[in-house]
Ligand SMILES: Nc1ncnc2c1ncn2[C@@H]1O[C@H](COP(=O)(O)OP(=O)(O)OP(=O)(O)O)[C@@H](O)[C@H]1O
């Protein structure tokens with residue numbers, strides 16, 4: 001390992017350890033009450049003690065978020081392709097996509113929960129998460145499909161390409177980098193949307209991480225709240241890392257964004 | 263010999279730029295060179311010939327059956343996600359040729375431009391000149407009978423350029439096709455073409471047509487012959503706008 005790499009990895013790591021130590025120290029030194037701010041060691045302990053229930057909840061949240069992401073991805077790409085075929089449809093549907101995007105999800109959530117029914121809270125959560133995650137994929141893919149190189153476009157026309165050939169051989173590959181950077185945002189939003197929806201669905205809704213946080217909050221088990229939060233953050237980072245990895249893998253050979261500079 | 267494509271008093275205007283009226287027809291056994299200052303409308307005329315943009319005025323007519331076009335753009339215009347070989351095979355693929363045949367033709371076309379061993383390379387792994395040669399191979403692979411070439415050799419070194427010039431002439435002797443190519447090299451235009459069109463700008467128009475009836479393929483020593491040199495001088499004079507010597 002070169003000195004440069006050591007510094008690149010070591011610096012943020014050292015800072016993080018220092019941060020944890022300072023936190024631990026000040027909680028003891030200033031006698032902060034554990035239900036206001038628990039020490040990192042207490043959070044770690046709680047994470048360990050409640051591992052079984054927390055991980056089970058994390059699995060519930062994660063699988064809902066993954067399903068929402070997959071649906072948003074498929075729906076977003078399908079809609080973008082539809083928009084490309086027909087500008088009229090695009091103009092007719094685009095405003096709804098924008099409205100869904102700018103309306104705060106917590107404001108729609110109770111409605112959706114009522115419509116779908118509390119007994120099917122999981123479905124409501126899924127729908128809400130899809131609504132949140134849809135827009136970045138849709139917007140990016142829509143732009144990507146239109147950013148085809150003009151000369152390549154002419155070449156395809158010159159050789160009499162069919163609609164399908166254009167879509168698969170030209171428009172989709174051109175849109176891929178855009179689609180993937182939209183997907184990276186959507187993946188994170190799917191998780192955020194799932195947790196928000198779980199919060200709104202509340203009691204008896206789902207057994208996801210949000211519910212663990214509410215439960216622990218009601219009992220003033222602040223360390224457990226933090227433990228759930230740590231898991232949630234870890235999930236978020238994991239999701240982002242996975243999608244980034246897929247992006248890199250798909251683009252590494254030909255796209256500037258994924259190729260090393262030297 | 264009937265014309266493959268004809269433009270009659272064709273005009274095209276962009277915001278503030280007028281090109282034409284231009285009349286031009288290309289037959290199946292001639293190589294036409296277009297020379298002129300940057301921005302005079304050479305690329306635009308190629309696009310009009312190919313039918314890639316509508317005319318503002320005038321007529322475009324095609325032979326029946328319609329010619330098979332091969333187009334080399336001023337930039338290599340390759341699909342960055344596809345290998346050189348896939349890029350070359352694209353026109354055949356769009357026409358629905360089967361894979362084995364596509365691959366075979368693409369390989370042959372790549373070899374003919376000296377890139378037989380780089381078929382698997384992606385465009386970003388090739389140099390600018392190599393990319394341009396891939397683009398040339400793509401135009402050749404589809405067995406076009408009307409080649410439109412926009413400064414196809416501009417990015418190449420002198421020797422490769424002369425090699426490809428000779429290859430084009432050899433190919434031309436084998437398969438009678440029509441070709442229109444844009445170049446900034448007076449020498450190249452006289453060496454390759456049977457007809458040379460000189461353009462001026464504002465508005466973009468053809469100011470001189472210089473025929474070169476010397477038979478092709480032209481011998482090695484052609485570049486030193488008095489005929490060649492006197493034509494070079496005439497093209498030069500037309501470019502400068504001087505009266506014919
Ligand atoms: N799509 C377009 N939109 C607007 N203006 C254009 C377009 N294409 C060409 N032009 C204009 O038309 C004129 C001729 O362009 P063209 O590309 O045909 O020139 P050219 O003779 O090929 O020049 P060069 O030798 O630099 O390649 C230029 O002034 C250019 O700005």
Ligand SMILES: [Mg+2]
Nearest residue numbers: 304305336412
């Ligand atoms: Mg040009």
